[in-house]
Amino acid sequence: EKIEFKRETPIEIADRKSNFADFIIENKILLELKTKNFIDKKDYYQTQRYLENANLQLGIIINFQQEHLKPKRVVNPKFINATRKMQMHTNDTKKEINDSHRDSHSSDFEAFECNSGHSHRDVIYNSGEESAQQIKLRFDRLGIKTENIKYLGETDTDMVCATIKKNRPALAIIDSIQTATSQDVDSSFGGVGQIKAATAKLMEVAKKDNIPIIIVGHITKGGDIAGPKLLEHMVDTVLYFEGEKMSHYRMLRAVKNRFGNTNEVGIFEMTGDGLKEVANPSAAFLENKSDVSGSVLTCTLGGNRPFLVEVQALTNPTQFGNPMRKSSGFDLNRLNIIATIINQRTDIKCASHDIILNIAGGIKIQDPAADLAVALAIISSMKNKVLPKNLVALGELGLGGELRKISQIEKRLNEAKRLGLTNILSPENSKTLSEAIKNLIF
Known part of the structure; x- marks a missing residue:
């Protein structure tokens, strides 16, 4: 019936x-x-x-202004004020992965983002790793205004998505995707299936409800994103926040960006008050330049932004059968190639020497324009001769010992001239490495 x-x-x-x-x-x-x-x-x-x-279950939202979250000690840090930072496009629907070393202070970067342009709008900070009290202590140390920042400590992705849809914040931060779980997948958290399912649900919320979501992810020892490679294809932007463990400088660079180019790099300094944007990287990296042999300046590009760095080399006759090669901030394979070019294409023989190379400031460069500076630093150390203070070396080395043209050389030259560095060695005045060495009268 x-x-x-x-x-x-x-x-x-x-x-x-x-x-x-x-x-x-x-x-x-x-x-x-x-x-x-x-x-x-x-x-x-x-x-x-x-x-x-x-009937969808919602997570418990905690306001950081609650009495029981107040720290026992009073912290009065200075307010973070960054005048320049990477455009995050938070007015558009987007999802980001910020992959970072835990010793790179990624939590401070997340707090920095909470405070950058969202202090008067609601932000949901979901953490599956830290309690509300721990995050509140960090925010107080950094001077972050927490009136509109809400804490959510859930690992169930369905509950997190339902809470985001219900509250419709201006920004949601998921820390981290490795702790997220989905009831659709029968496996422990952190697995490939769990990460894929959780990201897919967050992506659906971001697209349908037009809510920007930042996903924090871990990386492997090799520096790649921990989890399936598919994760990079699902999101709109992939950012790496990285730096040497003992260095106080951190770099934020994009390897994928659907809202713009990937030629932008943000440089930050770690201080007691948290992250501060470095407005003049060249001056910061050259502040303590050494006046000894094996030191050469070069101009590299952080995206479209030129800045000067110091290349340092130290050589010594090897005491073993095979010479030692060590590099910090520069590709070791590229260093071996440059050492071979020096040995074969010039009168200087370095095959029996240990070579240690360092990029001052704890930063990493992958710019081929630094090849000439690396070669000159090695030769300067072997000859024990100090190069001129105002020298800037620019050029890519070919296997024949020739100097090849580099991209955006005008920007590099203008940056060098801005700091009063007028002695420039480049492919425009030196055709080969041997000619560059003669110009310096080693």
Whole structure:
């Protein structure tokens, strides 16, 4: 016998629980009548949407202003004021992965982002690793205003997504994706399946509800994102926040950006008050330049932003059968190639010497324009001759010993001239490495 609902609305039908069997919340709600009779198709889908919105469990939002979260000691750090930072495009729908070393102070970067342009708008900070008290202590140390920052300590992705959709914040931060779990996957958190499922659900919320979401992820020992490579393809932007463990400088660089180019690099300094943007990287990296042999300046590009760095080399006749090669901040394979070029294409023989190379400031460079500076630093150390203070070396080395042209040389030259460095060695005045050495009169 067919049940007549008279003129009840879909909501009234849903509230009359005796007419409905148990429902399951997965991707969609499955709805059945106990009598195996179905209501009108239009009412069915309206009722389905009502149940979907009414029965999803929400996470517990904690306000950082609550009394029990106040720290026992008073911290009065200076307010963080960064005049320049990478454009995050938070007015558009987007999802980001910020992969970082835990010793790179990624938590300070997340706090920095909470305070950058969102202090008057709601931000949800979901952490599966730290408690609200721990995060509150960090925010107080950094001087972050927490009136509009809400804490959510859930690992269930369904609950996190439902809470984000309900509160509709201006920004949501997920720390970290390795602690997120999904009921759709039968495995422990941190697995490949869990990471893929959790990211897919967060991506759906970001697109449908137009809410920017930043996902924090761990990296492997090799420097790659921990988890499936598919994760990079799912998100809109991939940012790496990195730096040497003992250095107080950190670099934020983009390897993928659907909202712009990837030629932008942000340089920050770690201080007692948190991250501070380095407005003049060249002056910062050259502040303590050494006046000894084996030291050469070069101009590299951080995206479209030129800045000067010091290349340091130290050589010594080897005491073993095979010479030692060590490099910090520069590719070791490239260093071996440059050492071979010096040995074969010039009169200077370095095959029997240990070579140690360092990029001052604890930063990493991958710019081929630094090849000439590396070669001159090695030769300067072997000859024990100090190079001119105002010398800047620019050029890529070919296997034949020739100097090749480099990109955006005008920007590099202008940056060098801005700091009063007028002695420039480049492919424009030296065609080969041997010619560059003669110009310096080693």
